[in-house]
Amino acid sequence: MPDTIGIEANPYHKLADVGCETSRSTMIVDLSAIEANYRKCQALAPHSACGAVVKADAYGLGAARVAPFLAYLGCAHFFVTDVAEGIALRDVLPSSAKIYMLHGAMPGTELAAEQHNLLPILNSREQLEAWLRHCRLRNRALPAGIHVDTGLSRLGFPIDELHTIAENKGGLSELPVVLFMSQLACAEWRNEISLQQLNRFRRLSHLFPNASLSLSNSAGLFAGCEFHFDLIRSGGGIFGFSTADDPDFKPAQVVRLRTQIIQCRKLEHGEAIGYLRSYTVKKRMRVATAAIGYADGFPRTLGNRGHVFICGSRAPIVGFVSMDLITIDVTNLPESWTLPGTVVDLICPEQTVGDLASAAKMLSDELTTGIGQRCRRLYVSS
Template sequence: MDASRAGAQLTVDLGAIRDNYRLLAGMSKGACAAVMKADAYGLGMEQVAPALALEGCRVFFTAHLQEAIALRQLVPEHCVIYVLHGPPPGTAKDFFQYDLTPVLNEPGQLQEWRRLAHKLGRELPAAIQLDTGMSRMGFAPADLSALGDLAGVRPALVMSHLACADEPDHPMNEAQRRRFDSLRGLLPGVPASLANSSGVFLGPGYHYDLLRPGAALYGINPQPGRPTPLRQAVSLHARVVQVRSVCEGDVVGYGAHHVCAGERRIATVSVGYADGWQRSLSGRGQAAVDGVIVPIVGRVSMDSMGLDVTGIDPERVVPGAEVELMGPTLPVDDVAALAGTIGYEVLTRLGSRFHRRYL
């Protein structure tokens, strides 16, 4: 897409993502994977995955089979690709065809994988996920007896997922770690993985053999409210459509929710909720012009929203000029806080109408 034809430009710094991977990998004596689900958290798996492979990443995770098939074309053939949701019924042959490794979460998936192994007359690798308290995915306590018969399956990884790792002092973290230590004894000698992005920062006791960062790679703070060592990898700049002066009592936006308290200058920029810019930022979000914060006024609409640029040099805010919505002045976690959500949602909602630039 031509940058001049788009309403906004999204810049993804692949160098920052590589730096973040290098920092995370250096925190453990084991290996470090990269989570690519949701199109690399909305930033573009087609560009991100090869950059991380160049940095030395050899293990990748996706959520869905379709994502993994696309990823297989982007990374060297020796890379291992795990599919977190396991094999949907009837798809085991696709995993074998594309050299993908399922994460088995329940007895039905285990049986599906065993049937294929029996049909092929060979042992097939798989990761085994154990539920240590999140009650989401993984073998539940009632299902553990199924692990007594793994004929045809070669466990390549035993893993679980932390529920509260972004709260370092939460007692659930230690409870899950202890439960994981106990349960992985069912699969002696199999490499283990527990730490997601936030789990990496809980310390070496959570690292085991493989780290599984996702959000941290893309600059999201793994420990909200604490300083982050990670580089920001994303910036978003919106284009000004028009600027106008308004008088006291004038209304800005749908629903007449914003009434001007005096003479103001309002810049309309071409980003809205159709671009993934959340409607919850109406009247509470911010933008920045040359590092100066300006408020979003009125409702965020489908394709546009208003900014109060009163006091900003008029020559700086003219039709065609760009303003920062996310970047050095407004990191992704700050935007998320204003929207009442988390950085994960902000990034994965980013739409397809932006001109995307990769550094």
């Protein structure tokens, strides 16, 4: 289990209190909330294994810390994008953990996949043939997964092509297929499209009698138990992103994002703030400058329209979001709340990931994956 640090009861302490004195901004990841969400996902599909999608550095939360914690909780199935992500994850997971590469084995990566015990999800005839060539070269029948496209039109074997390969014994008989999967196009809705995909997937599943079957991501948990099959691929649900309006699943908040005030100044009527003087002061005001910007992944679209929280009180962003800084109207806050070093909360109980993402016209995982490494990750447990 990863080492963690607890946050004191007062949520408005300065960053230095949690060891962030050299950090410009900090993403706080609550492992207790991850555990609660993982348990909820398991409970919603009690007859299925709950796998974890940890691609894109666990949606920006830090796969090197999050994945071992999920393994500690009993998770045995992990999904990444490619060989590079798989190798990084293999270094921190138990040897028994299964790591699936959703992009398959790209040309030239087959040996690395074998050496690091990674399972490619084969998406095309070309990938299948390349993997079989590698197996023959190594004189080993190496396991893999098969992805069929049932209606998303993105990755995966076309249904007709998969049927043809199976009927012609086009190498599939040589391959230990450990996972057969597809991806729902509209997992949030139990609609005709999802039901069509379900029926197509069912009709094809007999081709792989020894494989585990997987159709649902986090949102697919709520489409009905017939969508669950053997393995759920949960990502956003584990990380606290709302995946549906289902009353049975209210995810615990995993992520907090905070920075600190660098300087506070008084401005007079008629003065302007920031590049292109995009905000003109209408009456005397106090403005705090805080240490986060679009170089950290904070959305530029929130200039002159987003807001933050200081000591639990809402404060609007005024002026454009620049590379390293935002400016905040703190006129209505006590001066003692706006001293240099004071915490500015951007994602917090008052403003969740979903709230901030919605204000920026983004998806929650789009927001968190965009928060760069200049922003420190701090792992806590309540």
